[in-house]
Amino acid sequence: MSTILVNHTQKKKLNHPPGPNPPWPFGIIRQFQGRPLAKMEELAAQYGDAVRFRAVLHFYGYFFFHPDHNKHILQDNNKNYTKLPHPSLLLLTPVVGNGLLTSDGDFWRRQRRLAQPAFHRQRIATFATTMTEATSMMLEKWQDGQALNLAEEMMHLTLEIAGKTLFSIDLTRKADTVGEAFTAVNAEVGALSSKPFAYERLRYVSWWHSTRVIRQNTAVLDNIVQKIITERRQSGAQKDDLLGMLMAARDEESGEGMDDRQLRDEVMTILLAGHETTAVALSWVFYLLSQHPAVRVRLEQELADVLGNGDGGGGRVPTVADIPQLPYTTRVIEETMRLYPPAFALGRFGHEADVVGGYDVPANAVITLSPYLTHRHPDFWEEPLKFDPERFAPERVAERPRYAYLPFGGGPRQCIGSSFAMTEAVLLLATIARRFRAELKPGHQVEMEPLITLRPKGGLPMILRGR
Numbered sequence: 001m002s003t004i005l006v007n008h009t010q011k012k013k014l015n016h017p018p019g020p021n022p023p024w025p026f027g028i029i030r031q032f033q034g035r036p037l038a039k040m041e042e043l044a045a046q047y048g049d050a051v052r053f054r055a056v057l058h059f060y061g062y063f064f065f066h067p068d069h070n071k072h073i074l075q076d077n078n079k080n081y082t083k084l085p086h087p088s089l090l091l092l093t094p095v096v097g098n099g100l101l102t103s104d105g106d107f108w109r110r111q112r113r114l115a116q117p118a119f120h121r122q123r124i125a126t127f128a129t130t131m132t133e134a135t136s137m138m139l140e141k142w143q144d145g146q147a148l149n150l151a152e153e154m155m156h157l158t159l160e161i162a163g164k165t166l167f168s169i170d171l172t173r174k175a176d177t178v179g180e181a182f183t184a185v186n187a188e189v190g191a192l193s194s195k196p197f198a199y200e201r202l203r204y205v206s207w208w209h210s211t212r213v214i215r216q217n218t219a220v221l222d223n224i225v226q227k228i229i230t231e232r233r234q235s236g237a238q239k240d241d242l243l244g245m246l247m248a249a250r251d252e253e254s255g256e257g258m259d260d261r262q263l264r265d266e267v268m269t270i271l272l273a274g275h276e277t278t279a280v281a282l283s284w285v286f287y288l289l290s291q292h293p294a295v296r297v298r299l300e301q302e303l304a305d306v307l308g309n310g311d312g313g314g315g316r317v318p319t320v321a322d323i324p325q326l327p328y329t330t331r332v333i334e335e336t337m338r339l340y341p342p343a344f345a346l347g348r349f350g351h352e353a354d355v356v357g358g359y360d361v362p363a364n365a366v367i368t369l370s371p372y373l374t375h376r377h378p379d380f381w382e383e384p385l386k387f388d389p390e391r392f393a394p395e396r397v398a399e400r401p402r403y404a405y406l407p408f409g410g411g412p413r414q415c416i417g418s419s420f421a422m423t424e425a426v427l428l429l430a431t432i433a434r435r436f437r438a439e440l441k442p443g444h445q446v447e448m449e450p451l452i453t454l455r456p457k458g459g460l461p462m463i464l465r466g467r
Helices: 036-047 067-076 105-119 121-125 128-139 150-167 172-192 198-204 212-235 242-248 260-291 293-307 320-325 327-339 394-399 418-433
Strands: 050-056 059-064 147-149 346-350 354-356 359-361 365-369 436-440 448-450 454-456 461-466
Touching: 036 050, 036 059, 036 448, 059 067, 067 346, 067 354, 067 365, 105 121, 105 242, 105 260, 121 418, 128 150, 128 418, 147 150, 150 172, 150 242, 150 260, 150 418, 172 212, 172 260, 212 242, 212 260, 242 260, 260 293, 260 327, 260 418, 260 436, 260 454, 293 320, 293 327, 293 418, 320 327, 320 418, 327 418, 418 436
Parallel strands: 059 365
Antiparallel strands: 050 059, 147 461, 346 365, 354 359, 436 461, 448 454
């Protein structure tokens, strides 16, 4: 029997969460194709905070949306809930391998220990100048009245920053190659995640690289990453970047470091997950600012107060020391990630039977949490669809359950790069917004595209307005 089949052998009558019960053998998995968030919203509206549904045949899935459910699964009983073999994460393993995103258990703990120093706050602070310099160079190419795809610009910018902070090299000439390859993988994994048995083929029919699209584009990414690692090994250079720290890291207990395969997996995870999520978050920031002029004006006033007006109203370039003086700028980003969390769903696999929110969850259960749904839960967010950065004023944050907001996950598996991402997002937003506004192209309808991350579908065509 497949290990991802729900266990039907329990003798006691289980208190299952409510949910749809379509006639066998048909489930509802195909109803998620192209509209996973809309379908989850429908299920939450009809059945509440916990939902059990037949995906197909005897395969069942579980959704949990309440902060208490998130806390139980991600923190209180986290050892029971691993990343693999959740189907959506199995589909990612051809790309990121056995890196921090997908590994579990003792191996994950070892890798986390090895990688943690590279993401220390003091280490991140040393990358701040790299972040703002790259952004300023991009802005030199921008002009008042120029039309551009802002989402694409953010992808290029964060990839350049990732290349310089991770490898100490400029990836801008490879930006189109990396961007196209990852976009293709992103779309294919997103499509496969709602196809019946895609993950079964992946595990049992030598489909570990899934499809030709994923295989070919992963090879493109592999070629770039492996070449960088090989050249660094051969040169023997000691560079003060993330790659150098990962290569030099040694386990305290065994004294061993990462071999080239593990180094590749961690580098691929950081390169792709790191630049993609920040770029997506910033894209949504500029979209929301274009729709909420009062918020944009207040943001610009804070930047003027802290950074000055300078020539042409731009003021000076922000530094990492300015971040504590930019609370509203930070709140704009936090509120954006509430409405449009880049990681809109979190997958877990429950190994042993458990009780979550009063409901029985059998062993071998495929579980999905949704920051997107939790972030819009009306019991914890007043007027949940309203864009209101003041929700993240300290006194209001203190009133909410910790797990009502989880853009970076939670518990021991909270994203290792969360501080890096927030530092980067604040500095980039401050650097850009002090010089330019971005207005949505008239007539363009913005849609969400939930793939691996929550992208704006078709990008964001915007028109620049110099300040």
